[in-house]
Amino acid sequence: MKTVLIADDTPVVRRHLRGLLEHDACLVEEANDGVEGLQHAIDKAWDVIFLDLQMPRMGGIDVLRELQGRGLKVPVVLITSSESSAEIVSAFKLGAKEYLLKPFREAQVRHAMQQVA
Numbered sequence: 022m023k024t025v026l027i028a029d030d031t032p033v034v035r036r037h038l039r040g041l042l043e044h045d046a047c048l049v050e051e052a053n054d055g056v057e058g059l060q061h062a063i064d065k066a067w068d069v070i071f072l073d074l075q076m077p078r079m080g081g082i083d084v085l086r087e088l089q090g091r092g093l094k095v096p097v098v099l100i101t102s103s104e105s106s107a108e109i110v111s112a113f114k115l116g117a118k119e120y121l122l123k124p125f126r127e128a129q130v131r132h133a134m135q136q137v138a
Contacts (some may be wrong), residue, residue, distance in 0.1 A: 023047045023138055024066070028058025028084065029073035029100060034123065038071055038100075041130050055079025059087050067095050069138050072117070074101035074108060082108065085115035096137035100125070 025047045027038050039049045050065075052058035056078045062070060074081040081099060088095065099112045099120035109120055119133045 023068040023134075025049045026052060026058065026061050026065075026067045026070045028052040028055060028061070028070065028076070028081075030054050030076040031073070034073070034100070038130065041127055042134075045131070045134070047134075055081065055084045059084050062088060062093060062095065063091065069134065070095055070097045071100055071121075072097050074099055074103055074112065082111055082115065085112060085117060089116055098133045098137060 025042050027035050027049060029035050029038070030053060035051045039051065042049050050061060052061050055076045058070070058072065059079065062084070072081045072084055081101075085097065097117045099109065099117045100123060101109070101120060102123040104122065112120065118137045121129055121133055
């Protein structure tokens with residue numbers, strides 16, 4: 022069973038992802054923002070982290086910087102509503118392995134999981 026952390030400030034996005042991932046037999050936990058997500062990432066080993074790019078208190082880019090700085094190697098799927106290629110490229114340079122553009126579909130989530138897990 023894969024362990025997955027979802028860090029996103031939008032409850033409906035977290036619920037949607039959780040439902041899809043739990044249907045595929047993943048053990049899922051949630052974080053409401055980047056600070057909480059970073060703490061969860063530090064406290065526990067994860068198979069995959071779904072990380073929102075833009076969140077209050079700490080955005081996805083800053084979370085990726087912190088993970089990289091701490092030497093934590095975990096596959097990250099960036100989730101974003103931004104089509105800014107500069108932000109997406111920055112995230113990949115900091116270790117993100119895949120990204121999903123909101124709104125995403127079930128098949129896209131499964132494809133992302135297959136790519137990173």
